[in-house]
Amino acid sequence: MTSEERLPDFYGRYVFDDRVQRQRLPKSVYKALRQTIESGSPLSPDVAETVAAAMKDWALEHGATHYCHWFQPMTGFTAEKHDSFLKPTSDGGALMEFSGRALSQGEPDASSFPSGGLRATFEARGYTAWDPTSPAFIRRSAEGSTLTIPTAFCSWTGEALDKKTPLLRSCQAVSASAVRMLHLLGVTQASRVTSNAGAEQEYFLIDAELYAERPDLMASGRTLFGARPYKGQEFDDHYFGRISQRVLRYMRELEHELWLLGIPVRTRHNEVAPTQFELAPEYQSITVSADQNMLTMDLMQEVAERHGLRCLLHCKPYANLNGSGKHVNWSLSDDLGHNLFDPGSTPQDNRVFMVFLTAILRGVDQHQDLLRAAIASAGNDHRLGANEAPPAILSVFVGAQLEEVVNSIIERRAPEAMGGERLKLGVTALPDLPRDISDRNRTSPFAFTGNKFEFRAVSSDQSIAYPATFLNLIMAESLDRLADAIEQRGGPSVENIQAVVRESLEAHRRILFSGDNYSQAWRDEAATRGLLNRPSTPEALQDWCSEANIALYERHGVFTASEAVSRSHVEHEIYCAKINVEAIATRDIAMTMILPAAMEHQKRLAESIVALSQADPQADTSAQREVLALSTRAITELKHAVDALLHAQAAVEASDEDPIHKAPRYRDEILPAMVQIREHADLLERLVDDALWPLPKYREMLDVH
Numbered sequence: 001m002t003s004e005e006r007l008p009d010f011y012g013r014y015v016f017d018d019r020v021q022r023q024r025l026p027k028s029v030y031k032a033l034r035q036t037i038e039s040g041s042p043l044s045p046d047v048a049e050t051v052a053a054a055m056k057d058w059a060l061e062h063g064a065t066h067y068c069h070w071f072q073p074m075t076g077f078t079a080e081k082h083d084s085f086l087k088p089t090s091d092g093g094a095l096m097e098f099s100g101r102a103l104s105q106g107e108p109d110a111s112s113f114p115s116g117g118l119r120a121t122f123e124a125r126g127y128t129a130w131d132p133t134s135p136a137f138i139r140r141s142a143e144g145s146t147l148t149i150p151t152a153f154c155s156w157t158g159e160a161l162d163k164k165t166p167l168l169r170s171c172q173a174v175s176a177s178a179v180r181m182l183h184l185l186g187v188t189q190a191s192r193v194t195s196n197a198g199a200e201q202e203y204f205l206i207d208a209e210l211y212a213e214r215p216d217l218m219a220s221g222r223t224l225f226g227a228r229p230y231k232g233q234e235f236d237d238h239y240f241g242r243i244s245q246r247v248l249r250y251m252r253e254l255e256h257e258l259w260l261l262g263i264p265v266r267t268r269h270n271e272v273a274p275t276q277f278e279l280a281p282e283y284q285s286i287t288v289s290a291d292q293n294m295l296t297m298d299l300m301q302e303v304a305e306r307h308g309l310r311c312l313l314h315c316k317p318y319a320n321l322n323g324s325g326k327h328v329n330w331s332l333s334d335d336l337g338h339n340l341f342d343p344g345s346t347p348q349d350n351r352v353f354m355v356f357l358t359a360i361l362r363g364v365d366q367h368q369d370l371l372r373a374a375i376a377s378a379g380n381d382h383r384l385g386a387n388e389a390p391p392a393i394l395s396v397f398v399g400a401q402l403e404e405v406v407n408s409i410i411e412r413r414a415p416e417a418m419g420g421e422r423l424k425l426g427v428t429a430l431p432d433l434p435r436d437i438s439d440r441n442r443t444s445p446f447a448f449t450g451n452k453f454e455f456r457a458v459s460s461d462q463s464i465a466y467p468a469t470f471l472n473l474i475m476a477e478s479l480d481r482l483a484d485a486i487e488q489r490g491g492p493s494v495e496n497i498q499a500v501v502r503e504s505l506e507a508h509r510r511i512l513f514s515g516d517n518y519s520q521a522w523r524d525e526a527a528t529r530g531l532l533n534r535p536s537t538p539e540a541l542q543d544w545c546s547e548a549n550i551a552l553y554e555r556h557g558v559f560t561a562s563e564a565v566s567r568s569h570v571e572h573e574i575y576c577a578k579i580n581v582e583a584i585a586t587r588d589i590a591m592t593m594i595l596p597a598a599m600e601h602q603k604r605l606a607e608s609i610v611a612l613s614q615a616d617p618q619a620d621t622s623a624q625r626e627v628l629a630l631s632t633r634a635i636t637e638l639k640h641a642v643d644a645l646l647h648a649q650a651a652v653e654a655s656d657e658d659p660i661h662k663a664p665r666y667r668d669e670i671l672p673a674m675v676q677i678r679e680h681a682d683l684l685e686r687l688v689d690d691a692l693w694p695l696p697k698y699r700e701m702l703d704v705h
């Protein structure tokens with residue numbers, strides 16, 4: 001990396017962004033492309049042809065030899081199929097070619113990706129379609145460079161097979177509903193509303209050599225064994241602490257790579273757990289953010305390897321330490337430049353803010369099941385509710401001042417001023433709120449932070465696509481329901497708007513909570529309020545395709561019924577597969593690494609007792625005998641636990657139930673058997689000679705100096 005270059009000179013160098021488009025495209029083509037990007041109007045083949053030619057020239061100048069359609073199948077990862085620009089000529093030579101058609105559409109086939117049964121009923125072939133709203137970029141590597149084109153992935157009948165398409169659809173849905181509401185509220189010049197997101201990304205770093213000795217980390221992304229380290233996070237000394245030189249070197253190179261790709265990463269710091277860190281980019285439109293976050297996660301891992309490190313994105317790599325989350329900061333803005341969650345200072349702004357606030361509170365309360373489903377995964381089950389992580393119960397934190405405003409509206413009184421002076425609650429709803437009044441309740445899964453909401457229960461390794469899709473969807477639905485109610489009352493008079501806001505706030509007030517979300521008291525309180533508490537993935541996914549939810553998806557064009565069913569299927573399948581891999585790794589490591597080490601230790605103890613007694617029949621061997629007895633018991637119990645897991649796995653695997661029915665069995669039969677094994681193994685780790693222990697220990701892994 002060339003550190004002498006100034007950031008403005010190289011920022012976005014490898015992105016075919018607005019600047020490059022304006023420079024390189026004929027004016028009319030540039031205009032047509034912007035029109036498509038901004039309003040979703042279809043792109044003509046002629047325009048695609050010209051864009052492709054310009055893109056190719058630009059890519060060749062940057063050394064690209066291939067292009068690829070880059071997509072996000074339902075695996076939760078990204079996928080790509082490369083084609084070279086090569087076009088053989090009839091005289092034995094070669095040209096570099098890239099047509100409008102090749103830009104617009106790809107046929108990766110890709111029939112092995114999960115389709116949740118969708119393609120059994122249709123055809124195996126999948127298609128990729130260029131998504132012009134997210135700029136193409138160049139992925140460089142020592143092995144050459146590739147022009148990478150963000151695409152949507154679908155079947156030939158147009159059923160979405162990826163996570164991007166529903167997100168794009170949800171953006172359209174929320175825009176339509178938000179514009180309808182804005183018009184109703186008198187903001188008639190607004191014609192489009194954009195959903196924005198900034199994803200704060202947490203991660204762990206580990207030395208690559210230690211990683212290579214942990215087959216559990218390699219197979220499943222988390223440690224399946226490991227006694228707690230002497231020192232964990234109890235001193236809060238890592239959180240925002242000084243960043244070590246080695247880690248800084250990593251962060252600097254990573255940032256440089258991200259900046260070259262126009263990813264506006266700004267923040268970096270140490271997180272709570274030892275060897276845990278965070279980075280955050282500036283927010284962007286939500287589809288760009290979603291793509292850039294996928295790319296960021298890729299680069300985080302790639303750059304780590306160059307530094308003899310590994311980047312762990314799993315949301316719970318170490319038991320008993322904080323897991324990693326991805327805080328999705330989300331807001332809506334109109335094409336007049338207003339952030340619709342900005343409390344603002346004029347009554348007009350306030351009215352819009354109050355209605356949009358009401359809509360999201362209604363949405364979260366009404367659709368707790370969907371937000372919970374959006375973040376459900378085998379990994380996140382270990383995080384939600386544990387340590388510092390948000391619980392599996394959804395609630396919203398808006399800060400004391402805003403909560404008082406909500407209460408005062410419901411109770412038809414003027415709000416108490418928080419800072420002495422009385423707040424004015426005008427007819428048009430809301431007082432002028434100072435920024436940053438929200439005292440940042442870090443325990444809340446969904447918090448208002450000044451002019452945006454922060455969805456914190458998202459897991460560090462997941463794509464933000466589903467959380468974003470469901471946020472947009474529930475917002476679209478709520479705005480429509482509120483707009484209907486205002487219209488049914490006879491139109492948008494101040495009284496009617498206030499009445500609808502009041503009614504809705506009253507109905508959904510229970511979703512507001514500003515106390516400690518990690519406390520048992522909250523769990524009890526949430527139960528009395530009737531809020532959903534779905535601690536595990538199989539429960540969290542149970543309403544994914546309920547009749548009501550399918551109607552909701554279809555109303556807003558986000559999923560068809562068969563898409564919804566297939567996705568639920570895929571999520572269950574992934575859940576089962578993840579636990580199955582972990583179970584196999586647990587068994588294998590216990591049998592082939594831990595037991596042999598423990599038995600060697602046992603043998604040495606037995607031999608030493610014999611040798612000592614032979615040397616001196618009076619020798620005191622009680623210490624050896626005690627450790628031997630403890631070790632022997634742990635070894636026997638570990639072996640029994642392995643047998644029990646084997647047995648459980650055989651039973652689950654033998655059944656021909658579908659993943660939806662198997663998932664609870666993995667949770668109830670396999671996971672507890674794994675926990676049993678770990679308990680005995682972790683005890684052995686504390687008994688067996690350190691020199692014999694086959695796995696790097698927590699205390700070693702949690703240090704990357």
Ligand code: ADP
Pocket residue numbers: 196197198199200267280281282283329330331332339449451452
């Ligand atoms: P925090 O105190 O939570 O760290 P920051 O101001 O650092 O808050 O923002 C965290 C993330 O939120 C960043 O990605 C930032 O760009 C993003 N963000 C800020 N404003 C908005 C907004 N209006 N909409 C969406 N994301 C936003």
Ligand code: MG
Pocket residue numbers: 200327454
């Ligand atoms: Mg934050």
